[in-house]
Amino acid sequence: MVFQGSSAALSHTGKVRGNNQDSGYSGSNLFVVADGMGGHAGGDVASSIAIDRLEGLDHTYDTPAEAERALQRALTAAAGALIDTVKIKPELAGMGTTVCAIIMVDEYAVIAHIGDSRIYLYRDDALTQITTDHTFVQRLVDSGRITPEEARYHPRRSVLMRVLGDMDADPEVDTFIMPTQPGDRWLLCSDGLSGVVDDAHTAKTLGLGLAPGRTADVLLKHALDAGAPDNVTIVIVDVGGQHPLVSGTPTIVGAASTPKGVEVPLARPGRVSWLHLTRQAANEPTHFEPDAEYLEELIEEDRRRGRRRRIGWIAGLILVLALIGAALFGAYQWTQTRYFVGADEDTVVIFRGIQQSIGPISLSSPYEDTGLPLSVLPEFERQVVQGTISAGSLADAEQIVDQLRQNIGGD
Known part of the structure; x- marks a missing residue:
C-alpha cells in the first residue's frame, strides 16, 4: 500500500562549495539522498543519474523482498549509466556518488546504502545510526585503532572505500530490511550534515516534534552555523504522526532538480597537459574511491601518525613530569632556607x-x-x-x- 506519513527534502550548497553536487528525492514510497563527487560537473551528473534511475521505484510493492531486489537492480543500472556517460565524455572520468535510499513497504523500511551518506532512525527519544559508512576511517574504527570521536576529525575521514562510480559495473551495495512503526522518524542525509552536526544536536532537533520541512530547516541552520564546508542534503520521513502528507507530488532537490542535472554537460575549456586534464572545478572533490595501493599507503600513513601521536604524548608527559619535579625541587630548596x-x-x-x-x-x-x-x-x-x-x-x-x-x- 502507499506509505502513510509525511516527508520533506531540502538541499543547500553550503558556505564553501561553488555548486551543489548533492541530490535528494522524497516521494510517496521512495526516499533518497545522493552525494556526488568528481569535479564541478561530474558530481552533479553522478548524483542526478542515481536519482533518475531510482525514482522509477516510487510505487507500491507486494513484499519488502521485491523492493530490495528492485533497489539492487536500479543501483546496478545507475552504475552502468555512469560508465556509459564517461565513455561519451571522458573528461568526467572518476565521477561517482554515494547513495542511501529507503522504500517503505507496509510496516517495513527497505534500505540500500553505499558510501558515507547516512540513514538515522529516531525512535522513543533515541537516535540510532542505521547505516555504516564505507570509509577508510570507519575501517579504522571497526578495527579499534581509533575512536568514533577521533574519526570525526581524522584528515582522511572523507576517503571512501565503496562508491557508486564509473569503475565498477557491479557495485557492492548494502541492502537490508527493517521493521518500522508509527512515530518513527527517519533521517537521510549527506555528510554535509552528519560531518559537522553531532548526534546530540541532531537528536534534539528531531525530538522537537516539528513538521518534517521545519525540522529539515533547523538541521540545515545547525550545519550553516557550523560552517557548512560541504553541500548539505536532508530528507526526513515520518511514519504516521501528527503531520499529514501535504502533497503526493515527489520533491526533487539539489543537482537532480534542474533539467540539466541528468544531461551530460559539455566539457568546459581547460588546459591539457601531457600529465592530465586540468580540473574543471573551482572546488576540489572532497572524497573519492582510492585504489588498493593508495589504501595501503593511507594505512601506513595512519600507522606513522599513530606512532607520532604516541611519541608526542610520551614526550609531553615527560616534560610535564620534569616541570612538576623541578617545581617540587625548587619548593623544597626554598623550605631549606627557612x-x-x-x-x-x-x-x-x-x-x-x-x-x-x-x-x-x-x-x-x-x-x-x-x-x-x-x-x-x-x-x-x-x-x-x-x-x-x-x-x-x-x-x-x-x-x-x-x-x-x-x-x-x-x-
Missing part, C-alpha cells in the same frame, strides 16, 4: 625547613640541639616552644633561643 624553633623530647632544638609535611615526608630536619632543657622553661614558654616558633632565618632562630635563655636568667 628555620623554626621547636623541641625534641627534652630540649630546645633549631629546625631547618617548615613545619608542614607531605604525607610521610617531613619538610624539616633538626639543625642544632641547643642543649637548653625544656624543663627549665616557664610553663607558658615551654608550651610555645613545643608548638614551634617560626623564624625568618637562622639568625632569627638563634636570637629566639638567646631570648629564652635570658628569660630563664631573669627569673
Whole structure:
C-alpha cells in the first residue's frame, strides 16, 4: 500500500562549495539522498543519474523482498549509466556518488546504502545510526585503532572505500530490511550534515516534534552555523504522526532538480597537459574511491601518525613530569632556607625547613640541639616552644633561643 506519513527534502550548497553536487528525492514510497563527487560537473551528473534511475521505484510493492531486489537492480543500472556517460565524455572520468535510499513497504523500511551518506532512525527519544559508512576511517574504527570521536576529525575521514562510480559495473551495495512503526522518524542525509552536526544536536532537533520541512530547516541552520564546508542534503520521513502528507507530488532537490542535472554537460575549456586534464572545478572533490595501493599507503600513513601521536604524548608527559619535579625541587630548596624553633623530647632544638609535611615526608630536619632543657622553661614558654616558633632565618632562630635563655636568667 502507499506509505502513510509525511516527508520533506531540502538541499543547500553550503558556505564553501561553488555548486551543489548533492541530490535528494522524497516521494510517496521512495526516499533518497545522493552525494556526488568528481569535479564541478561530474558530481552533479553522478548524483542526478542515481536519482533518475531510482525514482522509477516510487510505487507500491507486494513484499519488502521485491523492493530490495528492485533497489539492487536500479543501483546496478545507475552504475552502468555512469560508465556509459564517461565513455561519451571522458573528461568526467572518476565521477561517482554515494547513495542511501529507503522504500517503505507496509510496516517495513527497505534500505540500500553505499558510501558515507547516512540513514538515522529516531525512535522513543533515541537516535540510532542505521547505516555504516564505507570509509577508510570507519575501517579504522571497526578495527579499534581509533575512536568514533577521533574519526570525526581524522584528515582522511572523507576517503571512501565503496562508491557508486564509473569503475565498477557491479557495485557492492548494502541492502537490508527493517521493521518500522508509527512515530518513527527517519533521517537521510549527506555528510554535509552528519560531518559537522553531532548526534546530540541532531537528536534534539528531531525530538522537537516539528513538521518534517521545519525540522529539515533547523538541521540545515545547525550545519550553516557550523560552517557548512560541504553541500548539505536532508530528507526526513515520518511514519504516521501528527503531520499529514501535504502533497503526493515527489520533491526533487539539489543537482537532480534542474533539467540539466541528468544531461551530460559539455566539457568546459581547460588546459591539457601531457600529465592530465586540468580540473574543471573551482572546488576540489572532497572524497573519492582510492585504489588498493593508495589504501595501503593511507594505512601506513595512519600507522606513522599513530606512532607520532604516541611519541608526542610520551614526550609531553615527560616534560610535564620534569616541570612538576623541578617545581617540587625548587619548593623544597626554598623550605631549606627557612628555620623554626621547636623541641625534641627534652630540649630546645633549631629546625631547618617548615613545619608542614607531605604525607610521610617531613619538610624539616633538626639543625642544632641547643642543649637548653625544656624543663627549665616557664610553663607558658615551654608550651610555645613545643608548638614551634617560626623564624625568618637562622639568625632569627638563634636570637629566639638567646631570648629564652635570658628569660630563664631573669627569673
